[in-house]
Amino acid sequence: MATRTIITAALTGVLTTRGQSPAIPYTAEEIAEEARRSVDAGASIVHIHARKDDGGPAWDVESFRRIDAELRKRCPDVIVNYSTGAVGLGREERIGHISALKPDMAALNMGSMNYAIYSEKNKTFYHDYVFANPFGDIRFFLEQMNAAGTRPELECFDTGHINNAWPLIDLGVLRPPYQFSLIMGVLGGIPAGTKNLVHQVDALPPGAHWQVIGIGLRQWPLVAAAISIGGNIRVGLEDNLYVAEGQLARSNGELVAKAASLVRLLGGEVASVAAARAMLELPRTENRP
Numbered sequence: 477m478a479t480r481t482i483i484t485a486a487l488t489g490v491l492t493t494r495g496q497s498p499a500i501p502y503t504a505e506e507i508a509e510e511a512r513r514s515v516d517a518g519a520s521i522v523h524i525h526a527r528k529d530d531g532g533p534a535w536d537v538e539s540f541r542r543i544d545a546e547l548r549k550r551c552p553d554v555i556v557n558y559s560t561g562a563v564g565l566g567r568e569e570r571i572g573h574i575s576a577l578k579p580d581m582a583a584l585n586m587g588s589m590n591y592a593i594y595s596e597k598n599k600t601f602y603h604d605y606v607f608a609n610p611f612g613d614i615r616f617f618l619e620q621m622n623a624a625g626t627r628p629e630l631e632c633f634d635t636g637h638i639n640n641a642w643p644l645i646d647l648g649v650l651r652p653p654y655q656f657s658l659i660m661g662v663l664g665g666i667p668a669g670t671k672n673l674v675h676q677v678d679a680l681p682p683g684a685h686w687q688v689i690g691i692g693l694r695q696w697p698l699v700a701a702a703i704s705i706g707g708n709i710r711v712g713l714e715d716n717l718y719v720a721e722g723q724l725a726r727s728n729g730e731l732v733a734k735a736a737s738l739v740r741l742l743g744g745e746v747a748s749v750a751a752a753r754a755m756l757e758l759p760r761t762e763n764r765p
Contacts, residue, residue, distance in 0.1 A: 481745070483710070485514035485519040485728050487713065488713060488714060502527045508546030508547050511550060517732035517736060522556060541576070555758065558579045570617070575620055578626060584630055586641065589662075592664055618649045638676065653757045654681055655686075658673065658676045660672060688709060692718075693718055695716040711734070
């Protein structure tokens with residue numbers, strides 16, 4: 477039987493704009509349409525940041541509630557994963573939409589780091605800030621996710637972030653099944669590369685579910701590497717705007733379609749939403765309002 481690979485589509489992110497890619501969705505309707513295109517192409521999970529109608533980041537519960545309603549209309553069975561990552565916001569504001577909407581999953585950043593984009597051409601840094609996630613905040617977010625019945629998706633930008641899971645496991649606030657995202661290629665985190673990916677996977681707790689998240693065009697070789705060693709994959713306009721060098725993706729669906737074709741070329745099978753729920757031990761519940 478062919479190995480099944482779960483594809484996540486990260487639809488919009490928080491930093492990219494239509495000046496960089498006209499395909500970036502802003503409104504709830506646009507985000508939900510991108511989710512539909514992604515599911516049609518093979519994604520079973522959608523990872524979402526909320527945006528204001530002008531493209532700015534939104535963290536209020538009502539913005540996420542509008543997205544939730546539009547998602548239900550277009551792809552009611554998809555696994556929903558909302559972000560909690562932010563800079564300069566209080567922890568209550570970062571988690572309020574999770575407590576209110578009780579999504580299937582929520583991203584949980586597992587450590588603090590420098591986070592920047594550097595332009596070799598212009599010899600300057602962009603988006604140069606400290607992404608603060610102390611243990612007290614991580615524990616608070618976990619407790620809120622546990623109360624909401626939401627699976628934490630542990631976002632790890634470096635090996636130390638993986639190791640940060642163990643005291644939370646010891647405290648009993650991080651409970652199996654564990655679900656990790658290995659993010660590679662962000663300046664301040666682990667560089668993108670197959671050797672580093674294998675090292676990261678070897679550092680995971682036994683039996684953990686995992687996916688790779690590659691930034692920029694380095695995404696594609698990492699997708700192929702993850703498929704070949706039995707991992708899951710994330711693609712989408714949050715992480716990479718290009719379907720190939722010099723060729724902007726026209727939608728998240730186009731990126732998912734390329735990822736799905738790589739799965740099949742490597743002899744695997746793209747997991748359906750139902751199969752993904754079974755593989756991740758994530759049954760659909762009726763606790764979502």
